[in-house]
Amino acid sequence: MPPAGGGADLSGGLDSSAAVVLAADAGPVHAVTYTDGYTSAEDMAFASRVAEHTGITHTVDIGADEQLPFSFPAGQPTGAEPVLEAAMFAMDTSYLHPVRGLPLHLTGHGGDIVLDASSSCWVRLLQDGRRREAHRQVVAFARLRNTAPGPYWKALKQAADLGRAGSLERAAEALERGPVRPQTAVTGWSWCRLGAAASWLTGYGRHRRSPAAAGRTRPAAGAGGRVRPVGRPALGGRLGPRLGPLRPRARHPAGVSVPGQPGRPRRLRRPGPARRGLVAYKPLLRESVPELPDWLTSRRSKGSFTAQRIAGLARHRDRLDGLIVSSPLVGGGLIDPAAVRSALTQAARGQCATVIADLHQMLVTCWWLSGQTTELEAAC
Structure with a gap:
């Protein structure tokens, strides 16, 4: 941790909370938390408890409807490829503002994979x-x-x-x-x-x-035999209309290293078999970093962002409908616009939450392609 300290996401989930607790032992941390009427109140309670436990600087950003997902505000950069985080641009811009000048930022994104x-x-x-x-x-x-x-x-x-x-x-x-x-x-x-x-x-x-x-x-x-799983491939990997790798990206490039003996990285131990049921949501985290507080690692729940995404789809439905219809995917005859618009309508009404992840990918792709088309037309 540099002398000036660093910023950190603190959603209240296990991954971001663990990163903040460990980083607080290494230097000053300014943690930022986003909350609104659709996010988990339990996550917010855990974020506050982590901040109190570590004594860090903690800023809570209370978002409004303007920060809901899928707004795609004017002037938002498209980047070299479509990424899922693009749908959260307004929210990220709002809650990360207090730590924008710090030399590094920690995030719990990707913790589920590990x-x-x-x-x-x-x-x-x-x-x-x-x-x-x-x-x-x-x-x-x-x-x-x-x-x-x-x-x-x-x-x-x-x-x-x-x-x-x-x-x-x-x-x-x-x-x-x-x-x-x-x-x-x-x-x-x-x-x-x-x-x-x-x-x-x-x-x-x-x-x-x-x-x-x-x-x-x-x-x-044709290689024969069964391929055994190594690590954790993406849950429910989808085959569908995708241009470019639509993978979630960390908001900041900096990572966090777990404190340990100099020159000796910490080894993550495999969790043992369940005894009378699992005792924690992420037993591997509990066993690999035993110095984390028990009230944190024994948490048995996980917050959901489904309600927030439904609200965002409902608020921006007309514009998102236009993105779909004008997409090169529709213009090229690859996608049936009526089918996508029907799924969008159902999800915006909260009638079919299972398609939200697929809609997220589709909408980001359509928005990204519209930006590429605009740049191409400007160049001509």
């Missing part, structure tokens, strides 16, 4: 024949989240049986057959699923997409 590998681990247990151990942990995991373990277990067994190559092969065949029906959200870990975006493809779009998908998957299928 600290929540349980689902892919269970697929590995199943492929290794350790069925009873996997089932015991899956049941504990599902009950902790107040969900039925049956559908979750079924999805994991299917992922273990098919493997990566088999799952991608099945997705490619579905695209080729078409039309693709919207699928419900996957309740368990999956190598790949055809999300709602695949159902928005026209017949022409499916034929344009399916050879590419088949070309990527079939060589993998």
Whole structure:
């Protein structure tokens, strides 16, 4: 941590809270928290407790409807490729303002990838024949989240049986057959699923997409055997109309290193098997950084941004509808605008939250493409 200190996101979730607690031991931290009428009150309570526990400077930004997602304000930079964070530009600009001059900024983005590998681990247990151990942990995991373990277990067994190559092969065949029906959200870990975006493809779009998908998957299928999960591939990876990698990006390039002995990086230990159910939302975090306060690592819940995104879709629906209709994806005959607009209408009414992630990708892509088209026309 530089002498001037650094800024940090503090949403109140486990990842950002852990980063702030650890960074506070290394130097001055100015943490910023965004909240509005749609974000989690429990997250806000945890953020306040972390700030009090560490004695850091803490600024809370109370957002208004102008900061809701999907506003895409005039003058917002498009960048070299579409990224999911573009939909949050107004919110980021508002709450990050107090720390804009600091030399570095810490964020908990990406923490789930490192600290929540349980689902892919269970697929590995199943492929290794350790069925009873996997089932015991899956049941504990599902009950902790107040969900039925049956559908979750079924999805994991299917992922273990098919493997990566088999799952991608099945997705490619579905695209080729078409039309693709919207699928419900996957309740368990999956190598790949055809999300709602695949159902928005026209017949022409499916034929344009399916050879590419088949070309990527079939060589993998020919390798033989089952590919075991390593780390945690993206949950519910989607095959749909995407231009460029639509991956979430950290708002700032700086990371955080975990304090330890000089020259000896901390080793993350694998969590042991569940005993009478899981005791924490992220047991790997609890075991790998034991100095974190117990009241934090024993948290059994996670805030949701679904209500905020629904509100943003509802507020900006007319403009978003225009982005879809004028998109080169529609102009090129790849996407059925009526299908996307129907999904947008349902999501904005709160009738179908499962398509929000697919809409997020689609809307960012349409907005980004509109910017590229404007720049191209200006250049001509």
